[in-house]
Amino acid sequence: MxxxxxxxxxxxxxxxxxxxxxxxxxxxxxxxxxxxxxxxxxxxxxxxxxxxxxxxxxxxxxxxxxxxxxxxxxxxxxxxxxxxxxxxxxxxxxxxxxxxxxxxxxxxxxxxxxxxxxxxxxxxxxxxxxxxxxxxxxxxxxxxxxxxxxxxxxxxxxxxxxxxxxxxATGKAESPPESILRLVVVEAGFPVPEAQFEITDIDGRKFYVLDIAWPALRIALEYDGFAAHEERHERDAERDQRLAGRGWVTIRATAADLRDPSRVLAELETCFARRAA
CATH class of the missing domain: 3.30.460 (Beta Polymerase; domain 2)
Known part of the structure; x- marks a missing residue:
C-alpha cells in the first residue's frame, strides 16, 4: 500500500x-x-x-x-x-x-x-x-x-x-450451560447424574429427554436457556405435570442460577431428602 x-x-x-x-x-x-x-x-x-x-x-x-x-x-x-x-x-x-x-x-x-x-x-x-x-x-x-x-x-x-x-464428561450435553450445571451439582456433593436421560412410554417409544436426571429417585434438573424457553412456559409446565404423573419431580434452572446456584442446590437437597425418606 x-x-x-x-x-x-x-x-x-x-x-x-x-x-x-x-x-x-x-x-x-x-x-x-x-x-x-x-x-x-x-x-x-x-x-x-x-x-x-x-x-x-x-x-x-x-x-x-x-x-x-x-x-x-x-x-x-x-x-x-x-x-x-x-x-x-x-x-x-x-x-x-x-x-x-x-x-x-x-x-x-x-x-x-x-x-x-x-x-x-x-x-x-x-x-x-x-x-x-x-x-x-x-x-x-x-x-x-x-x-x-x-x-x-x-x-x-x-x-x-x-x-x-x-x-x-459424557459428551451428551446439548449446550455448554447444561455441562456447567451438571458440574455444579456434582461439585456440590450430589451423586453423579445421567445426562440426556430418555423416558419412554409403555411401547418403548421416546416420551421425553431430560437434561440431567437421577432416575433412581426420579428427580430431574432442566436448564431453561433464554432463547429456547422464552415462549415455552406453558408447554414446560404441562410437561412437568405429565412427568409428575409418572412420579418425577422437576427443578428448572436458568442462566442466573449458574451465577448463583444456591436456590437450585437448596431445592435439590430438599428433593433428595424427601425421596430418600
Missing amino acids: GRRAVLEGLATGVLAQPWRGVVIHAADALNLTTRAQAALIAVGPPAALSGATSLALHGISAVDDTVVHLTVPYVRRVESRPGLVIHRAEFTEFDVVELDGLTVFSLDLALADFLCDGDKRTAFAALEQAMYGLSTDHCQRLRDNVLDRVLDRRSKRGIHRAQMLLAL
Whole structure:
C-alpha cells in the first residue's frame, strides 16, 4: 500500500494496528481468525495459537475470550502485550495442525492444557462440546488422547483436576450451560447424574429427554436457556405435570442460577431428602 496510504488508513480508522508491526482492516478487528493471524505475524515463527484461541478456532463455542493466546518455545524472548498473551512451552510439528492457514495446537493438546490451566467450568463445557456428536469409539479415543496429553505435561499442576473432568464428561450435553450445571451439582456433593436421560412410554417409544436426571429417585434438573424457553412456559409446565404423573419431580434452572446456584442446590437437597425418606 505504501507508507502514506497506511498512515492515512490508520488516521481515518479504515485500518487498525493491534500490535506493532502488523496492520489489519478495522472492520475485521473483531474477527478471531484475523486477530489470530495478526498475532502470528507480529510474533513471528516459531509460534502456535493455543489455549482458548486454539479451542475457538477448532469450533468450540464454549470458550469466549477476545484475547489471543500464543505459545512460543522457552528460548524465545517474546512478551505479552494488550490483547495478546504469550505462553511458553516446547512443542513439535506433531503438536500443531493448520486451520485456515494458521498454526494451531491440536484439539487434544489444547483441551489438555485448558483442562489443567483454564477456567474449570469453561474447560468442562469445552470438553463436552468437543465430544458431542461423536460415536462411542471416537469419543473414547478423544478422551484417551487428551488424557495422554495431560499426563505428558511438563507441569503437573492441574493434572488431578483434568482427570476428574475427563471422568465426568459424557459428551451428551446439548449446550455448554447444561455441562456447567451438571458440574455444579456434582461439585456440590450430589451423586453423579445421567445426562440426556430418555423416558419412554409403555411401547418403548421416546416420551421425553431430560437434561440431567437421577432416575433412581426420579428427580430431574432442566436448564431453561433464554432463547429456547422464552415462549415455552406453558408447554414446560404441562410437561412437568405429565412427568409428575409418572412420579418425577422437576427443578428448572436458568442462566442466573449458574451465577448463583444456591436456590437450585437448596431445592435439590430438599428433593433428595424427601425421596430418600
